[in-house]
Amino acid sequence: MEYIIANFIQLDLSTALQVVLLGFIGGVLSGFIGSGGAFFMTPGMMNLGVNGVVAVASNITHKFGKAMVGSHKHGKAGNVDKKLAAYILGTAIIGIQIAVAINSFLFKGASGHGMAKGAGSNLYISLVFAIILSFVAISMLKDVLGSSKSGNADSGPSRKIADAMAKIKLPPVINFKVADTTVSLWVLMPIGIATGYLAGTIGVGGFIGVPAMIYVLGVPTAVAAGTELYLAMFMGAYGALSYAFQGFVDIRMTMLMYLGSLIGIYLGVYGVKVVNEKYIRMVTSLIILLCVISRAIAIPMYLRQLGMLDIDPAWDVYFNMTSKFFLFFSGISGCLLILINVIKSYMQRRGIQKTLRVVKETAQ
Template structure:
């Protein structure tokens, strides 16, 4: 069944989009990430113009993060104060990101920049996670208890000034790295159409030493706002949010996420991380291949100024 997308101005198959949303939703529920890093490249593979894929991806991420954040709020694993500080940085980052996005688009380098960012970020995050999880798997096989968090040990981040207390996270840390992290995620969110969960989660755990149970909820909470802000800015400056496309992805996504979350309970933490790492790496390799292999069409058409 075909459906005409009013903003993308093309006709697409409803079931392909629902399935795409469901598959990504399942994975996002399984791994506790927003899934934006999967949906945006998938949309681009499906011939949705990259500018629309990015903005609509951000919109879709709101639905899955909101749904996830709700359940974390009920369980009390959401640090509102930390979330709001991350958010303050996020707003600055998003605004800069949308500006860079428009400039790159008018230069015709947007696609390249998005692909490069994906390859570099997904490649490094995926690689690090795979390394860490394979080590953890080996350690658990040989009988030793996995040691993810080395508590009591402090790094340079904890020596910065302007300290602030975050009660839920049992944290006393400078606001500078928190704001910077928020800004970086906001920037990526507006350029890549991702929530940034796949960077935020490891950064909060490894850099700020936030307790793991609070990390996912807090990350989802701030992602709602960063993606929301990104959606708003893209909608009012680039007109690239396709609400029909977003709705189809969301419906598939929220359904898939609940099943994914259930399936996730059957797997062990390090197994989950290893699988997620492989998935992230696979996306990075697929995008890297496109950068280096001779494209089937050397020429592309675009409308000056707009999309």
Template sequence: MIGLFVGFGLLIGILFGFFGMGGSFLVTPALLVIGYPAPVAVGSGLAFVFGTSVIGALRHRDHGQVSYKLATVMILGLTFGIEVGTRVVFLLADLGSADVVIGVVYVGLLGAVGLTVLRDARTDGTDAGTGRVATRVRAIQIPPMVSLPGGATVSVWVILAVGSAIGVLSGCLGVGGGFLLLPVMVSGFGIPAAIAAGTSILQISVSGAFGTFVYAQSNAVDIPVVAALLGGSALGARIGASATRLVNEADIKGYFAVMLLSGSVDTASKQVSVAYGVGMLGTGSTVLIFGTAVVVSGAIVRTSIAALRENRERGSSLTH
């Protein structure tokens, strides 16, 4: 099992470095599917978030893909929200309904965000930051205002509100919030995808550290599992972060949507399996979550290698 987690960590490392997410949107469902209690799955997911995001944040900083101004404001909201979300999880655990509630929320949230990102990807990224959501966000002119990469000017209060809402979900679901932060920053704030990914990882490193501390106080973090995942993800994170410079923005969104929709279907299958005793669905959900990580990670690496070859051939033709 430890070897499996090391391999899974490698795949998630590639995905998180590429998408700007801590990877817990796959880790937490995977632990739930395997049979870990909800508080432990959530706490371990956040601990994994913290470890991977530190590695990825340093890599994106080297590429100049971080907006420190936005990250600072968002972190304030995330920290407050995580405290609220954590209290909700332990309340649900005391009532005996944490597994069901968290599973249902995962299914709905991942599915909704995945479909939204897929729709944006099909537009080839040409309308990012120019849709109705972005227009409404920019129409809120409550000072102080913050200038962001991509040319947008957004109210600090809007950023704090968004950060707090994502923080609540992060504390409840054991995610760093990257799968929500990335589409919010790209489609809502109009920030380029590569910079959004780097900024997201920086924010996640702070929120993940805070969430881990809160859950660790209740012994809800499985250290051997987290260590195995982190060991595998260290190399993967560097590969994924480098790939963002080689893959176009529409492809990033497309891969991202596939991962979110897969997580939604996987968690739904697990919930149905437990509720109705259908063992085949439980096995299928395990295969789906690990299989999707393998397929998408492989696609990212393959696309990056193809882009490198194309760049080299282009450079060679120019020198001749």
């Protein structure tokens, strides 16, 4: 790949359009799933030849701007617990700091030894990505398949862990009004650090933050999503600032992604209204799983670049192609599924809207 300057690649029209497409798909998915499309956009950009760190940095920056617009809306709906956000944020900063430090160390440390630029950090990001997201996808799938067997009786989130955690009364214990829950700071802290670390490393803190809030802290789902978006705004700002300070944010990427994502997100959110919940979770977990596979395929390529694996460099192209194929396949098919549903209901909505009225004389 040619570099126009420092860490930034030369953009041609086709790459630019692919980034817009990535943004659009990522937007639809993130609107639909409710938490970041970065799990799709980061690897997608890496497949386009963008360095891992730059992809992550541009994504965090992208997410930060988006969250700023989005959390304003959630705030109006009363779904943001600012106190909870403040506490998690305090601890998440530590996590982000760790992530940024590791990423820039790997990136800069590796380039000195004549190896491919950024291969170390690419490998590291891909590994963390694959491990965390396969865990998320599998537990989600298990959840969907499990609940489909037991019928609709038990389809709410389980409160078992949250109840156990609520028993930990190690001071300081804090009460959160909007989220309607009370937890010890010591339970909250690891969640904050983990969220921050993942947000900083692969740009998808929400995948850990939201379920952790729901299952561990016992926060209602809507409040968890709203609070996470609010949180993402600050975490994103912090992450963006840190990465921009290091000079890793490619503003062109961020801007191109916006072109697609901000339209996509509206369609995704609309999709949630018209598609049933189990289907949403099913589609989501499958898409994530395919993204994981796609990233895993790219791993041997980075291993070779680091000199840890002995394969023909000519194969890189094939690894990259397959990886890219999986990613786009998952994204595009998921996106199509959602969009088809959106269009269908959009057409339908015009037809059947009427109040049925039956008048009868009072039976007296």
